[in-house]
Amino acid sequence: MGIKAALVNAGGDLRSFGLKPGKKPFRIGIQNPDNAQSIVGILRVTDCAVATSGDYERFFKMDGKRWHHILDPKTGRPGRLTRSVTVIAQSTMMADGLATAFFVMGPKAAIDLANGLKDIEAAIIAPNKRFYMSRGFSKYLEKEK
Amino acid sequence: MNKPLHIPPAFRKADIIVLLLLIAITGLCWKITIYDDKSQTQVEITANGAPPLIVSLSQKGRQLMEVQGLIGISKILIENGTAQFISSPCPHGLCIKMGSLSKKGQAAACVPNRVLLRLISTNEKPNENGLDGISR
Numbered sequence: 001m002g003i004k005a006a007l008v009n010a011g012g013d014l015r016s017f018g019l020k021p022g023k024k025p026f027r028i029g030i031q032n033p034d035n036a037q038s039i040v041g042i043l044r045v046t047d048c049a050v051a052t053s054g055d056y057e058r059f060f061k062m063d064g065k066r067w068h069h070i071l072d073p074k075t076g077r078p079g080r081l082t083r084s085v086t087v088i089a090q091s092t093m094m095a096d097g098l099a100t101a102f103f104v105m106g107p108k109a110a111i112d113l114a115n116g117l118k119d120i121e122a123a124i125i126a127p128n129k130r131f132y133m134s135r136g137f138s139k140y141l142e143k144e145k
Numbered sequence: 146m147n148k149p150l151h152i153p154p155a156f157r158k159a160d161i162i163v164l165l166l167l168i169a170i171t172g173l174c175w176k177i178t179i180y181d182d183k184s185q186t187q188v189e190i191t192a193n194g195a196p197p198l199i200v201s202l203s204q205k206g207r208q209l210m211e212v213q214g215l216i217g218i219s220k221i222l223i224e225n226g227t228a229q230f231i232s233s234p235c236p237h238g239l240c241i242k243m244g245s246l247s248k249k250g251q252a253a254a255c256v257p258n259r260v261l262l263r264l265i266s267t268n269e270k271p272n273e274n275g276l277d278g279i280s281r
Binding site: 002052 | 194257275277278279280
């Protein structure tokens with residue numbers, strides 16, 4: 001069909017290819033886990049996939065605790081080490097799968113693993129609001145003007 | 146001697162209150178989940194990367210819009226709270242086959258002509274922050 005650039009958005013998991021008119025990369029916001037109306041950063045990407053896993057999309061609260069859908073296979077309970085993981089990869093399947101695995105692993109182990117994987121970058125927001133990034137992630141982040 | 150048969154009234158006062166409550170809750174659920182207020186919906190038409198054109202879906206009558214795309218003109222009909230492609234210069238006419246859009250969030254696209262039709266809320270700012278998407 002002669003499409004030179006596109007961004008496919010499947011419910012918040014995205015894959016881009018090519019550049020927008022004016023040779024600009026696509027700008028993807030990362031949702032703030034504490035506020036669905038705001039973002040915590042903007043990525044500038046092309047020819048890659050971005051997927052985020054978080055505890056804020058599907059959950060219920062009981063006894064003051066958030067019970068969400070990403071379960072730690074070791075405990076059978078929702079993972080508690082992470083609020084949100086964003087992964088940049090070549091395929092959306094890889095980005096989505098790793099985002100969920102990284103979520104359960106916790107920030108430090110996940111960033112160590114991401115640093116050892118080719119063409120994979122990750123950013124993690126911990127429950128204490130600390131932001132962890134793999135070595136190459138910041139090159140995708142739009143700098144604040 | 147047979148005991149007289151006691152037939153309870155069809156509805157006691159409490160039954161009527163419960164029934165009214167159920168009707169009210171059903172109406173509220175319908176309003177929240179199914180009913181789509183057309184006065185709160187607008188059509189966003191984007192052609193070939195140009196800034197989007199916004200048209201209200203609540204307007205009376207029939208409005209035919211001709212939009213210049215990459216390979217020709219796409220005709221979009223806005224009528225009775227719906228919007229749809231009625232002609233486009235694309236080879237397969239998939240955009241026309243997508244039919245009429247009537248609910249917020251629905252979209253139809255003519256990819257060869259680079260024309261996108263999307264129903265959005267009046268509260269929704271088109272392409273807020275200039276973002277192309279949000280990863281969530």
